[in-house]
Amino acid sequence: MGAQDVAKKILECDVAVIGAGVAGLTAAALLQRDGYQTLLLEAHDKAGGCAGYFFHKGYNFDAGATVLMGLDRAGLHTQTFERLGAPLPESALIRRVPARLPDRTVNIDHDQAAWARERVERFARDAAEAERLRAFWRLIDRTADVMWAATAKLPSLPLRGWRDIAANLRLVSPGFAGVAPYLFSTIGDALRRHQLHENAPLRAFLDGLLLITAQETADRAPFLNGAAGLDIYRHGIRRARGGMKAFIKAHVEAFRAWGGVLKLRQRVTRIAPQRGGGYLIETERGLIARAPRVVANLPIWNLPGLVEADLSARLARPLEKAGTGWGAFTLYLGVRAEVIPDDAPLNHQVLLRYGESFADGNSAFLSLSEPDDRASAPPGRRTLNVSTHTEVDGWWRASPEAYAARRAEVTERLLTAVERVFPNIRDGIECLLPGTPVTFARYTGRARGMVGGLRTTLWNSNLFGIGARDAGLPNFWLVGDTVFPGQGTPACALSGINAWRDITGHWALQSPPARERAPAVKSAVKPAPLKPPLARPAP
Ligand SMILES: Cc1cc2nc3c(=O)[nH]c(=O)nc-3n(C[C@H](O)[C@H](O)[C@H](O)COP(=O)(O)OP(=O)(O)OC[C@H]3O[C@@H](n4cnc5c(N)ncnc54)[C@H](O)[C@@H]3O)c2cc1C
Structure with a gap:
């Protein structure tokens, strides 16, 4: 094959997104919608990653994630789909989740009043403890409300530049000032303060819930993240009608409807920074792409083996923070x-x-x-x-x-x-x-099969979290559940949204509508061929 033949095969695009997990899909669809010709390369034969799906013997199984948050009115998936002009996938609210402990069942209710009764009655051993439980849970509710409101305004942490500082100014509210003193506390600290730390069934209940939502138990889970984690059922979790396949397909359809190109079965094996700027990206099957910007939807553990640059100094600290998932x-x-x-x-x-x-x-x-x-x-x-x-x-x-x-x-x-x-x-x-x-x-390509983001502690989250640009490469963003804000589909979506904000210069998803309307998602618009960079709409 001559040099000319090789050159012909190079796909040019404005942004190459590597990995079609929730973070990559969100970033790719939003960028494409704003006029950036986006190439999305996915190793597997389906999009979704840990929030994906597979078929077996007539069943369609969710591969990892099964319940969704972020589909409420201010939710991050809702905001994303609104900006894409695409219908929000249908879903059903989960009204009650029974937690079976060895000696009791605790019904976690979406209904505020029912849950407020249950969480005291199931754990209080006397009237004084009931009062302390009420105070503890009131603090959790208050903190979680502030956290949800802040998340809807798209925080950008850790602080790495003036844009992050400006983005976070929008979060400042009287409620936020109220929870700020807990920035360096854990859930365990709050339990101790309320003299509840020795209540073993309560601890076991909280630890189980925190392990699912923060990947850490009460003594290590940061109070702010932990409070949001303990509140997910009250806040509202949902199941997509038709499972995760419906949720993921809705993203893929919206991306394609805007002209984005998704290439499946294309495992990226090399990301090579180019001397004049930009990146050359190669896949196992010989696809070569060139892009001035890369959004990598990969766990941080995967990065050193893929990028053709010595990242050891830059990644030493973030990898230490990531630890073993x-x-x-x-x-x-x-x-x-x-x-x-x-x-x-x-x-x-x-x-x-x-x-x-x-x-x-x-x-x-x-x-x-x-x-x-x-x-x-x-x-x-x-x-x-x-x-x-x-x-x-x-x-x-x-x-x-x-x-x-x-x-x-x-x-x-x-x-x-x-x-x-x-x-x-x-x-x-x-x-x-x-x-x-x-x-x-094997199926998600994640190093050693570590899933669900980091074990969230005070020292690897929020202000001290791993940032999207911590690899230190120009025009290179890392998104997904190992960077801020962490695990779960809305959190991953936020990491993708933050990369989109950096690239486009937009501040919020609700900024003025695009000049052209989104084509109807069902209309199966043929993807535009990849071509030289488009003229971009002004931020
Ligand atoms: C068992 C389980 C249950 C869970 N339950 C829930 C839940 O109910 N609700 C919830 O919100 N969250 C849940 N989570 C967490 C949630 O699924 C993840 O945090 C989230 O889906 C991760 O998304 P991501 O975008 O970070 O990356 P990933 O899902 O890891 O996606 C990365 C994508 O990149 C692709 N890829 C990897 N390497 C390459 C390469 N070299 N070239 C090209 N492509 C590549 C992968 O194939 C994958 O599609 C669960 C996780 C697990 C494992």
Whole structure:
């Protein structure tokens, strides 16, 4: 092949986005909508990453994330879809999540009054403790309200330049001043202050919830992030109609409708900074792209192996802050509907034993498809996802026999957890697939299968978090759940939105409408061919 042939194959674009997880999809769709010709390269054969989906034996399973936040009126997914001029994916509010502890069930209610009663009655041992519990939860509610309001205004942390400072000025409010003193506290500190730290069932309940939302337990989870994490059900979680496939496809359709180009099965193997500026990007299958800007939707752990530059000095501190992330062990069950009551809540949390590690099946999160959701399961069937935390390293070191034995052991423990909720579950299982960190590494490309962002502590979050530009490369942004603000689909969306803000110079998603209207998402507009950079609308 001559030099000319090679040159012909180079795709030129304004922005190359690497990875079509929620962060990459959000950044790509917003940039494309604002006139930046965007090429989105995804290694897998479907978009979504840890919020993706797969098909097996007639079932459509969510691969990782199953519940969504950010679909409320001020939510970040709502704001994104509004800017894209695309319909918000349909979803149903989850009204109640029962948490089964070894000796009691705590019904976490979306209804404020019901939840305010339940969270005191289930844990108070006397009237004085009930009063302290009320005070603790009032503080959590107040703090969470401030955090949600602040998130809707698109914070940009850590502070790395004047634009970040200016963006965060919008957050200052009397409510914010009220929670600022807790900036350097943990949830554990607040429990101690309310003399609740020794209430073991309460601690176990909070730790289980915090592990899911902040990847850390009360003693290490920052108070501000932890308060928001403990508040997610009151704030409102939803399940997309048709599961995560519907949510992800809505992003892909909006991106394509604006003319964006998504290339699947294109694992990027090299990102080479060019002497004159910009980047050359190469994939395993020989695709070569050139872009003045790169948005990398990758966990920070993946970066050193991909970028052809010595990042060791720049990344040493961020990688230290990132530490080793959790892995997930997941069970994907296809079950006959008769073993699950039609009116059962879609989500449950189970703790098998007090005083033991939450990992490897002692704590489990259950997510069901709706009884009438034909996009997820055949008639008379439902999907049931069950997940638990697990340390990643042991899975990689194990011999094939030890790996299989451990997989069987955790599967068994998770099935025991499911039986606490649905006693006849084993009679109804038609399909059972376990997933380990090795599975996640294979399908999402994440280093060692570490998922769910960082174990959030005071020293790797908010003001001290990892920034999108911390790799120190010009016109290069890292987005996704290992940079601010962290894990979960709205948080990942915010990291993508922040990259879009940096690139376009916009301050907010609701800024004046684009000069041209979005084509109707259903109209299957043919993607525009990649071409030399477009003239950009003024910021
Ligand atoms: C089991 C589990 C349950 C969860 N439950 C929830 C939940 O209910 N709600 C919630 O909000 N969050 C949940 N989360 C967290 C949430 O799913 C993630 O934080 C979020 O989806 C991460 O998105 P991301 O954009 O950071 O990256 P990822 O999802 O990791 O996406 C990155 C993408 O980049 C691609 N890629 C990787 N390397 C390359 C390469 N070299 N070239 C090209 N492409 C590449 C990958 O294939 C992937 O598609 C859960 C996570 C797990 C694992």
